[in-house]
Amino acid sequence: MNETIEQLRKHCSIRAYTDQPVSEEQLRAIVTSAQAASTSSFVQAYSIIGVRDRARKARLAELAGGQKHVEQCPLLLVFCLDLHRLELCARLEGFEPERTETALESTEQYTVGVVDAALAAQNAAIAAESLGLGICYIGGLRNRPKDVAELLKTPERVVPLFGMTVGRPAEPAATKPRLAPEAVYSEEFYPADEEALTRLTEYNGMLSAYYRERTGGGRADRWSEQMTLRLSRPSRLDWRTYLTNRGLPLK
Amino acid sequence: MNETIEQLRKHCSIRAYTDQPVSEEQLRAIVTSAQAASTSSFVQAYSIIGVRDRARKARLAELAGGQKHVEQCPLLLVFCLDLHRLELCARLEGFEPERTETALESTEQYTVGVVDAALAAQNAAIAAESLGLGICYIGGLRNRPKDVAELLKTPERVVPLFGMTVGRPAEPAATKPRLAPEAVYSEEFYPADEEALTRLTEYNGMLSAYYRERTGGGRADRWSEQMTLRLSRPSRLDWRTYLTNRGLPLK
Numbered sequence: 274m275n276e277t278i279e280q281l282r283k284h285c286s287i288r289a290y291t292d293q294p295v296s297e298e299q300l301r302a303i304v305t306s307a308q309a310a311s312t313s314s315f316v317q318a319y320s321i322i323g324v325r326d327r328a329r330k331a332r333l334a335e336l337a338g339g340q341k342h343v344e345q346c347p348l349l350l351v352f353c354l355d356l357h358r359l360e361l362c363a364r365l366e367g368f369e370p371e372r373t374e375t376a377l378e379s380t381e382q383y384t385v386g387v388v389d390a391a392l393a394a395q396n397a398a399i400a401a402e403s404l405g406l407g408i409c410y411i412g413g414l415r416n417r418p419k420d421v422a423e424l425l426k427t428p429e430r431v432v433p434l435f436g437m438t439v440g441r442p443a444e445p446a447a448t449k450p451r452l453a454p455e456a457v458y459s460e461e462f463y464p465a466d467e468e469a470l471t472r473l474t475e476y477n478g479m480l481s482a483y484y485r486e487r488t489g490g491g492r493a494d495r496w497s498e499q500m501t502l503r504l505s506r507p508s509r510l511d512w513r514t515y516l517t518n519r520g521l522p523l524k
Numbered sequence: 525m526n527e528t529i530e531q532l533r534k535h536c537s538i539r540a541y542t543d544q545p546v547s548e549e550q551l552r553a554i555v556t557s558a559q560a561a562s563t564s565s566f567v568q569a570y571s572i573i574g575v576r577d578r579a580r581k582a583r584l585a586e587l588a589g590g591q592k593h594v595e596q597c598p599l600l601l602v603f604c605l606d607l608h609r610l611e612l613c614a615r616l617e618g619f620e621p622e623r624t625e626t627a628l629e630s631t632e633q634y635t636v637g638v639v640d641a642a643l644a645a646q647n648a649a650i651a652a653e654s655l656g657l658g659i660c661y662i663g664g665l666r667n668r669p670k671d672v673a674e675l676l677k678t679p680e681r682v683v684p685l686f687g688m689t690v691g692r693p694a695e696p697a698a699t700k701p702r703l704a705p706e707a708v709y710s711e712e713f714y715p716a717d718e719e720a721l722t723r724l725t726e727y728n729g730m731l732s733a734y735y736r737e738r739t740g741g742g743r744a745d746r747w748s749e750q751m752t753l754r755l756s757r758p759s760r761l762d763w764r765t766y767l768t769n770r771g772l773p774l775k
Contacts (some may be wrong), residue, residue, distance in 0.1 A: 275655070276527070276528070276653070277654035278553050278654055278655075281560050281647050282556060282557060283691060284560045284561065292673070299706065302525060304708070306529055306532040307708075308702040308703065308705065309532050309533045309534075309535045309699070311535070311649070311661045311755075316751065317702065317703055321708055321709045321710075322712070322714060323709060324711075325711070326712055329712065337533065353714070358720065358724070359751050359755060361720055361748075362747070362748035362751040362752050365724060365725070365728070365746075366746075366749055368747050372750075372755070373756075375758045375761070376627070376757075376758035379758060379760070379763070379764070380763050380767065381764075382758075384666075386689055387638045387639060387641045388663075388686065391639045391646070392646045394643070395642070399647075399650060400528070400532055403528035403529055404526070404528050409562075412565070412639075413619070415632065415635075425712075425714055426714045427713075427714045428717075433605065434639070435639065436538070451559040451568065452559065454555045457568065457570065457572055457606075458572045459573055460575075460576070461548075461574075461576075461577055462573060462676045462678075462775045463571070463604070463676055463678045466612065469609065470612055473612055477616070481671070487668055495617075497613035497617050498617055500614070500768065501613050501614045501619045501624075503567070503627070504610060504613075504619070504627045504628065505627075506627075506676055507627035507632075508627075508632060509630070510630055510632065512635065513630070513631035523764060
């Protein structure tokens with residue numbers, strides 16, 4: 274084991290921050306670390322918008338479903354899938370816009386952009402944490418995508434995918450136990466259901482015990498219970514329509 | 525700056541490996557680091573399949589478009605979007621499968637799974653590099669998704685998204701210069717096209733100079749030229765159909 278791995282393994286989401294701002298030097302280290310991540314075929318298909326303005330953060334907090342830490346954090350980074358930059362490339366090369374459409378409108382290109390943005394974001398998260406800062410991913414920015422896009426003035430084919438709050442942690446937080454490594458990792462091929470169900474039952478017991486201990490017995494959810502509840506209340510079913518309206522029909 | 529950030533910033537893809545195997549201890553550190561990444565609503569919607577079998581790697585190398593390092597690396601990690609595990613959760617809770625469909629078939633859930641898998645993968649990459657190993661992402665596994673899925677025995681709603689070769693680097697590699705930080709990062713909102721075009725032109729010059737220097741003048745591509753060429757040859761246009769056939773119609 275080494276320090277980097279120790280840092281990775283003790284990650285937990287931080288939802289309360291001190292007032293101390295993120296310095297320009299820290300921000301630059303975070304952004305250049307994000308950029309150093311791998312990018313499919315070198316497309317660099319993402320953009321990051323940093324929001325510090327209090328009113329704008331407050332509005333984004335509201336749009337994300339009332340997540341107070343989005344307003345309270347000193348810096349909110351918004352990670353966007355960005356295919357517009359590729360359109361500008363084509364324009365620079367004198368290439369007719371119509372000839373870029375098949376590629377830009379494909380599900381493959383959407384997938385590449387989502388992966389690129391996530392790899393960059395995770396590098397940003399690790400860089401921030403190595404500087405003693407805390408972070409929390411904000412998927413809630415997909416709740417009201419049209420309003421978020423208007424606020425951040427993102428053009429067609431640029432889609433705010435998720436946010437990341439950044440700042441100095443105001444309180445300690447605990448890592449929640451994950452699935453056993455054997456439950457997510459298998460050798461040579463995907464495991465049979467019987468094996469997976471055994472692992473899930475073990476994990477249910479472990480997570481129940483974790484909640485019981487932390488709440489003095491007040492809570493004892495199974496993981497499968499949490500996940501089933503989540504599946505029973507599907508969210509953001511308009512995401513596909515939104516993408517289509519923004520030039521990404523996922524063909 | 526610190527060591528973690530230095531490591532992140534010097535990342536480069538490694539495509540030639542020594543024969544030295546990845547040890548069980550290293551593998552465990554890589555997998556547990558991957559698992560420590562954030563996961564949307566705690567869904568942990570990914571699985572990792574580790575391939576060491578020479579014949580299986582050779583076949584995957586072929587399916588990925590003849591990428592020799594996929595065969596030559598001691599360990600290939602295949603990162604899969606995994607919504608099947610959520611189905612098993614519902615089964616454990618006695619929840620009818622039909623009631624999970626709306627959530628599982630949504631574009632939102634696909635996006636969450638792709639992000640989850642990518643965050644985990646990037647943590648794996650960083651853990652591996654901190655151990656002195658090198659990695660390379662393999663998007664080429666999406667070239668022949670049906671054949672890859674058959675080989676890895678992935679069930680419906682488990683989709684191999686990309687691979688990652690892992691091993692001890694056999695040769696040094698150089699980091700390719702990325703876009704300027706100002707070209708991917710903006711404050712408060714997305715920048716105007718004029719600004720972006722200026723940055724792109726600057727980057728074109730920088731990248732041309734980089735290629736010229738490395739090839740003794742033999743090559744001098746502009747980035748916008750590379751990207752336009754890529755857009756003119758759209759790839760993996762059957763990805764959407766494949767997803768639909770595997771229970772992910774991206775509704």
